[in-house]
Amino acid sequence: MECIFCRIIAGEIPADVIFQDKDCIVIRDIHPQAPIHVLIIPRTHIRSVEEAEEKDQTLLGHLILVAKKVATKEGVSNKGYRLTINCGSDGGQIVPHLHIHLLGGRRLDDIMG
Numbered sequence: 234m235e236c237i238f239c240r241i242i243a244g245e246i247p248a249d250v251i252f253q254d255k256d257c258i259v260i261r262d263i264h265p266q267a268p269i270h271v272l273i274i275p276r277t278h279i280r281s282v283e284e285a286e287e288k289d290q291t292l293l294g295h296l297i298l299v300a301k302k303v304a305t306k307e308g309v310s311n312k313g314y315r316l317t318i319n320c321g322s323d324g325g326q327i328v329p330h331l332h333i334h335l336l337g338g339r340r341l342d343d344i345m346g
Contacts, residue, residue, distance in 0.1 A: 238274050238330040252303055256295050259303050268338030269307045269314070273300050279331040282320045300335050309337030 241248045242258055251271060252259040262270040273296050279285055285293060297316070304310040314337030319326040 236278060236328070236330050238328055238332065239278055242274070242276055252299065252306070254299070256292055257299055259299065262334070266334075267315075267336040267341060269309050269336065271303060271307070271335045273303065273333040273335060275331060280329045281326060281331055282318055285331065296333055300333055303335060304337065307335075307337065313337065313341075315341050 237246065240246045241260065248258075249261040250258060251261060255276070257273055257275050259271050259273050262272055275292055275296060277289070277292060279289060300316050301310070304314045314335055317334040317336070318331070319334070
C-alpha cells in the first residue's frame with residue numbers, strides 16, 4: 234500500500250483522528266493553513282474527483298455531511314468555514330486519494346489566490 238491515507242486508515246501510520254465512521258475518517262492536517270484544518274477522507278480509495286463515479290454519489294454526499302458535523306464539533310460552524318477539494322497537480326492535490334479540507338477558525342480571505 235503506497236497511499237499515505239490508505240496507510241493511515243489501516244492504522245499503519247499514526248494520525249490525530251477526530252472522527253471516524255464506517256465510510257470515512259477525519260484527521261488533523263499536519264501542515265495546517267488555518268487554526269482548524271482537518272481532512273475528511275473516504276475509506277474507499279478514489280484517486281480524485283476525476284475518478285469518482287456515479288456509484289460514489291452517496292459516499293461523496295456523506296463526506297459533506299460529516300464536514301458539517303465536524304465543523305460544529307470544532308466550533309467553527311457559527312462564524313463560517315471553507316471546504317476545499319483539490320483535483321490534480323495543477324489543482325494543488327498532493328496526495329492521490331480524494332479528500333476534503335475543512336478550514337476555519339479565522340477569516341479565510343487570504344487563503345485563496
